[in-house]
Amino acid sequence: xxxxxxxxxxxxxxxxxxxxxxxxxxxxxxxxxxxxxxxxxxxxxxxxxxxxxxxxxxxxxxxxxxxxxxxxxxxxxxxxxxxxxxxxxxxxxxxxxxxxxxxxxxxxxxxxxxxxxxxxxxxxxxxxxxxxxxxxxxxxxxxxxxxxxxxxxxxxxxxxxxxxxxxxxxxxxxxxxxxxxxxxxxxxxxxxxxxxxxxxxxxxxxxxxxxxxxxxxxxxxxxxxxxxxxxxxxxxxxxxxxxxxxxxxxxxxxxxxxxxxxxxxxxxxxxxxxxxxxxxxxxxxxxxxxxxxxxxxxxxxxxxxxxxxxx
Numbered sequence: 001x002x003x004x005x006x007x008x009x010x011x012x013x014x015x016x017x018x019x020x021x022x023x024x025x026x027x028x029x030x031x032x033x034x035x036x037x038x039x040x041x042x043x044x045x046x047x048x049x050x051x052x053x054x055x056x057x058x059x060x061x062x063x064x065x066x067x068x069x070x071x072x073x074x075x076x077x078x079x080x081x082x083x084x085x086x087x088x089x090x091x092x093x094x095x096x097x098x099x100x101x102x103x104x105x106x107x108x109x110x111x112x113x114x115x116x117x118x119x120x121x122x123x124x125x126x127x128x129x130x131x132x133x134x135x136x137x138x139x140x141x142x143x144x145x146x147x148x149x150x151x152x153x154x155x156x157x158x159x160x161x162x163x164x165x166x167x168x169x170x171x172x173x174x175x176x177x178x179x180x181x182x183x184x185x186x187x188x189x190x191x192x193x194x195x196x197x198x199x200x201x202x203x204x205x206x207x208x209x210x211x212x213x214x215x216x217x218x219x220x221x222x223x224x225x226x227x228x229x230x231x232x233x234x235x236x237x238x239x240x241x242x243x244x245x246x247x248x249x250x251x252x253x254x255x256x257x258x259x260x261x262x263x264x265x266x267x268x269x270x271x272x273x274x275x276x277x278x279x280x281x282x283x284x285x286x287x288x289x290x291x292x293x294x295x296x297x298x299x300x301x302x303x304x305x306x307x308x309x310x311x
Contacts, residue, residue, distance in 0.1 A: 081223050126215070237309045
């Protein structure tokens with residue numbers, strides 16, 4: 001299967017990076033290489049793009065796709081949170097910009113063998129890095145009702161989490177739950193018919209929750225943002241695209257903490273901690289996709305782009 005991915009907020013993201021032709025940039029979530037191609041198109045032969053992904057399929061496909069561009073390129077199989085170690089190994093002290101396009105790629109969703117989609121029959125997998133051990137099958141098979149409920153409620157914001165967990169535990173006693181459609185049927189049975197008629201697909205939140213937990217998506221994001229800001233050169237920018245409120249909240253809070261690092265009690269009339277912000281806000285509100293983009297790419301509907309600049 002070809003690795004294809006329609007980059008969300010493409011033009012807005014490339015513009016947000018304010019790319020310098022001879023600069024050093026990072027695509028921490030390479031995916032199908034859409035944003036990477038946009039960055040490469042702005043770089044000269046002296047420019048450098050560091051491409052990171054934990055999915056080897058993505059790296060291999062993007063390396064082939066980006067051959068037409070003359071900038072220097074490094075392809076790294078790793079988690080984007082390891083940015084400081086990656087730059088150290090490349091003997092690079094700072095970068096001029098980075099983009100993190102969070103969530104799951106179109107290729108991963110559309111490939112049934114990866115088990116990400118509730119719309120296609122496939123194995124319960126959901127690993128972004130196929131070399132990792134934990135799969136959705138393991139969670140559904142081994143985690144107890146309380147653990148399942150916590151995952152589905154916290155990462156899927158699913159109101160029927162406890163009932164879904166109860167049905168999973170009951171059904172797995174009868175037979176192993178090994179496919180996406182088996183799990184979808186259990187979720188549909190657990191959610192009352194009246195609730196299923198409203199909102200998104202009934203399995204959407206549970207599948208999101210399992211994927212986030214398996215790949216530690218929120219933990220990785222929380223640990224990474226300061227690391228990326230730390231390695232930005234002056235005037236360098238970090239651009240992050242989120243797809244749900246849990247991700248966006250982490251990015252917004254991390255940016256605000258960096259913009260307002262003072263730790264003094266609010267009742268003090270003046271700051272005595274002397275912590276100064278090393279970043280500045282370039283755009284006051286998150287950028288959202290246009291109506292036309294949503295029509296052309298419905299998966300862009302919930303996307304938000306936030307970016308920040310190093311002083």
